[in-house]
Amino acid sequence: ETGVTQTPRHLVMGMTNKKSLKCEQHLGHNAMYWYKQSAKKPLELMFVYNFKEQTENNSVPSRFSPECPNSSHLFLHLHTLQPEDSALYLCASSPMAGTGALGANVLTFGAGSRLTVL
């Protein structure tokens, strides 16, 4: 399988549940990203990982906990979420996150995980 794959595609959870979103890329990229897409808002960058190290946390609440065990996999662990956290969560990857190389800032996105918090 090629590209960026996200699972599950849809998730419904209660505010007391614990769940995880998974992202996997087969592009040989070294940087991975989580974005939140809400209706009528710009995409919000949540986290950036470069060579498995977190390089950006955009003031995300601690109820969202990212994990990057290797350059190909990225997780977003969810616990005690609020209804306003309902959104489409997009994972993306790029060749690298910290250089001036032209391809560094071209992101490849997954199809997203649609999260509904009841």
Added chain:
Amino acid sequence: GDSVTQMEGPVTLSEEAFLTINCTYTATGYPSLFWYVQYPGEGLQLLLKATKADDKGSNKGFEATYRKETTSFHLEKGSVQVSDSAVYFCALSDWSGEGGATNKLIFGTGTLLAVQP
């Protein structure tokens, strides 16, 4: 901080009509500019990009020119098709952290384009 403003949608056009989706940006440095497209049920895909002033990005009949004097990167297509129906996002690149340690994209809110046969 850096930001992107694009026209609100939805934009509804008939097939073969001319398309313009406006995008303006605010940036302190010299960003690269992008248009991404999101088809229903899919993730965002890069449509075109421009890395410096006066560059023109083009792909699949779409064009956008990096205008530094007006801080704009408007998307155009001469003749739209039903298959172009999607959400279009304008974005700019930004560097943050020590020595520009983190490269990230800043997106606009997206513009929904609906093309009717």
